[in-house]
Amino acid sequence: MSLAELESLAYKLCNLSQLRQLHAHLLVKLSLHHHTQCQWVSLLISQCTRLRAPPSYTRLIFHSMPRPNVHVFTSMFKYYSNSNFNLGGSDQVASLYRQMQQRSDLTIGTFVYPVLIKSASSAGIQFHAHVRKLGLASDHYVRNAILAFYAKYGPVEHARYLFAEMHDSTLADWNNMIFGYWKWGNKDDACKLFDMMPERNVVTWTSMVTGCARIKDLDNARRYFDQTPLKNVVSWNAMLSAYAQNGCPEEALRLFDDMMNSGDQPNETTWAIVISSCSSCGDCSLADSFVQKLNQKQIHLSYFSKTALLDMYAKRGSLPTARQIFDELGAYRNTITWNAMISAYTRVGDLASARELFDKMPQKDVVSWNSMISGYAQNGQSALAIDLFKDMINAADGLKPDEVTMVSVISACGHLGALDIGNWVISIVRKHHIKLSVSGYNSLIFLYSKCGSMEDAKMTFQEMKTRDVVSYNTLIAGFAAHGHGMEAIKLLLKMKGEFIEPDRVTYIGILTACSHAGLLEEGWKVFESIKAPDVHHYACVVDLLGRVGKLDEAKEIIDGMLKEPHAGVYGSLLNASRIHKRIDLGEFAASKLFELEPHNSGNYILLSNIYASAGRWDDVVRVRESMRKIGVKKATGWSWVEYKGKMHKFIVGDRSHERSEDIYRLLAELGRKMRNAGYMADKTCVLRDVEEEEKEEMVGTHSEKLAVCFALLVTDAEAVIRVVKNLRVCWDCHTVIKMISKLxxxxxILRDNNRFHCFSDGVCSCGDYW
DNA sequence: CTAGGGTTAG
Known part of the structure; x- marks a missing residue:
């Protein structure tokens, strides 16, 4: 068989098993001339590149040659530079080059260097000095490869010097310069160069399209695209991805239709973009019809677009299908495939399966860590998120966290109220010079607000050059939790002044802030200004009216609602009924709530508290009885404090904490002190013994007392004690902590799931609350 | 022989 025949045969192969067959067939005949053998093996390796064969197989072919010539080496370099597998590329390329150098029978031609530079540069290996020493730097192709290296990996200034020195630059050099300027955010120079170019080709135009897309300038991207003469599939793909990556998947799909009518044939890249656009549109049927069409046309998707497909099934919740694709990919899986599967699991809250894959995967990148960390953070496992982040920092593979990591970890710290850990995380942001974007700053505002440092939250907000609606919403929610109503309203005015449109979350924050601050009129005005209030806004306004005692007005609002009220609305009314001792409305709200959420213990407790405050003890017993009958268990309350970078969690009845003995001793001592000081004004306001609480089935009620006692034991007198509780703080505990602060x-500072309580000298900042 | 497009995480 001649080489030409073999070539035409090889390029007809369309999958790996056909390649294997050909390989086996050739092995039989490998008794040929060494030169012919080399030609054959090079051909096979370039097929590996084309068919994206896994590295293990490609290396097998390479090693089947005893003394490979320069062409065989070169095809291996090409394989490494085109492959998307995680190959540990640097070691491979470097050792191949060393092997070549050691072979005295080889002459390394100049043509090897451009491809060598390209394949090594993705691993950060620079050949600039080396090729200069060899006297090759003046070769057009070598020179271009070096320019491309600096354009891609920086510093782009080096590319600029090289380019300026050239007196015979080629179109490829210009194109690389344009690419480099866009890549490093230098729009002006990119455009300047484009305008003065002696000639342009489709690559030039496509670089401009992608450059504009990078700065989200879709209009100009489209303009360059439309002006492109002689478009090809890459031009289309560039424009498609411009839409897809800037949140316009519908537009991408529209353009795809144009493409189908244009006569240009889509390729793998096109399918990947289109499939991912379908999944971001959330249009399952559209995606299904695509898959069907592909099957009809017998188009074989490569591992690359199969990852997009996997993700699409995962996003619509078809996890078994996603997993099937993952399993079928076998050796074709790369890090991105693993990452996609991990986030598929975290999305549905299956953290165990996600973690199993995470631990098993052969190579992790930043996205792998970020997926797992944010998976924990978004499923309420903040402490695990932080632990995993610590593992990441200490891991041997030396991966640097990026902004995405920081956003997840900082917000996890916020959820826990872990300010010390949060500050440590911020120090890492500085150490690694991680540039924070709007969402990074938003996470800082969240952290400070959740930790009670409103000054820092405000300062962070003011430092921001651009803010989005989330920035405002986060700070407003912070003010709301602290009862700073006017500050929240000022922010609402400010955001309107900056032409940032408030959304439903904004209004929930504002109404909550007004309600906590007792700003009835202001809150009511805001409520009336909401164009389409939803149930949450109604719940807020019922709370607002209810807290100041306008319960009948609140009831009227409920009666006038167009939509069916949800539990939150009645919950607000029930809570207000308790504050203002309105048994009639309390019973009404409770009856509704018992229907809507029969297993929410909070409603029973509130109702029984209403009866208790009216001295109707028979009814208290009756409510407790019905709880027992229905099988409603009081939700477990826990509290935690941060001490020396660790979270110390407390649950009443659990004595596993190492300082438990001391804590309970201090608790008893404080109880005696209070009785002696005559703080027994109210009989519900007793610092009860734990055993007694357990007997009364009050387990979990006062975990915050344990946390406070622990902090009293371990911190010095000046330190502020910060405690977080997962549920709402109950009334007698609130009173007790007031006393502790005085004694x-x-x-x-106690944060519950509703708001902040800042106790000092027997007074609480939320004085109007109880 | 170069140069432009792709899947995953907040």
Missing amino acids: EGRKI
Whole structure:
């Protein structure tokens, strides 16, 4: 068989098993001339590149040659530079080059260097000095490869010097310069160069399209695309991805239709973009019809677009299908495939399966860590998210966290109220010079707000050059939790002044802030200005009216609602009924709530508290009885404090904490002190013994007392005690902590799931709350 | 022989 015959045969192969057959067939005949053998093996390796064969197989072919010539080496370099597998590329390329150098029978021609430079540069290996020493730097192709290296990996200034020195630059050099300027955010120079170019080709135009897309300038991207003479599939793909990556998947799909009518044939890249656009549109049927069409036309998707397909099934919740694709990919899986599967699991909350894959995967990149960390963070496992982040920092593979990591970890710290850990995380942001974007700053605002440092939250907000609606919403929610109503309203005015449109979350924050601050009129005005209030806004306004005692007005609002009220609305009314001792409305709200959420213990407790405050003890017993009958268990309350970078969690009845003995001793001592000081004004306001609480089935009620006692034991007198509780703080505990703050002269900040309580000298900042 | 497009995480 001649080489030409073999070539035409090889390029007809369309999958790996056909390649294997050909390989086996050739092995039989490998008794030929060494030169012919080399030609054959090079051909096979370039087929590996084309068919994206896994590295193990490609290396097998390479090693089947005893003394490969320069062409065989070169095809291996090409394989490495075109492959998307995680190959540990640097080691491979470097060792191949070393092997070549050691072979005295080889003459390394100049043509090897451009491809060598390209394949090594993705691993950060520079050949600039080396090829200069060899006297090759003046070769057009070598020179271009070096220019491309600096354009891609920076510093782009080096590319600029090289380019300026050239007196015979080629179109490829110009194109690389344009690419480099866009890549490093230098729009002006890119455009300047484009305008003065002696000639342009489709590559030039496509670079401009992609450059504009990078800065989200879709109009100009489209303009360059439309002006492109002689478009090809890459031009179309560039424009498609411009839409897809800037949140316009519908537009991408529209353009895809144009493409189908244009006569240009889509390729793998096109399918990947289109499939991912379908999944971001959330249009399952569209995606299904695509898959069907592909099957009809017998188009074989490569591992690359199969990852997009996997993700699409995962996003619509078809996890078994996604997993099937993942399993079928076998040796074709790369890091991105693994990452996609991991986030598929975290999305549905299956953290165990996600973690199993995470631990098993052969190579992790930043996205792998980020997927797992954010998976924990978004499924309420903040502590695990932080632990995994620590593992990431200490891991041997030396991966640097990026902004995405930081956003997840910082917000996890916020959820926990872990300010010390949060500050440590911020120090890492500085150490690695991680540039924060709007969402990075938003996460900082969230952290500070959740940790009670409103000054820092405000300062961060003011430092931001651009803010989005989330920035405002986060700070507003912070003010709301602290009861700073006017500050929240000022922010609403400010955001309107900056032409940022408030959304439903904004209004929930504002109404909550007004309600906590007792700003009835202001809140009511805001509520009336909401164009289409939803149930949450109604719940807020019922709370607003209810807290100031306008319960009948609140009831009227409920009766006038167009939509069916949800539990939150009645919950607000029930809580207000408790504050203002309105048994009639309390019973009404409770009856609705018992229908809507029969297993929410909070409603029963609130109702029984209403009866208790009216001295109707028979009814208290009746409510407790019905709880027992229905099988409603009081939700477990827990509290935690941060101490020396660790979270210390407390649940009443659990004595596993190492300082438990001391904590309970201090608790008893404080109880005695209070009784002696005569703080027994109310009989519900007793610092009860734990055993007694357990008997009364009050387990979990006062975990915050344990946390406060622990902090009293371990911190010095000046330190502010910060405690977080997962549920709402109950009334007698609130009173007790007020007393502790007076007796011990300590400042205590208690955050519950509703708001902040800042205790100092026997007074709480939310004085109007109870 | 170069140069432009692709899947995953907040």
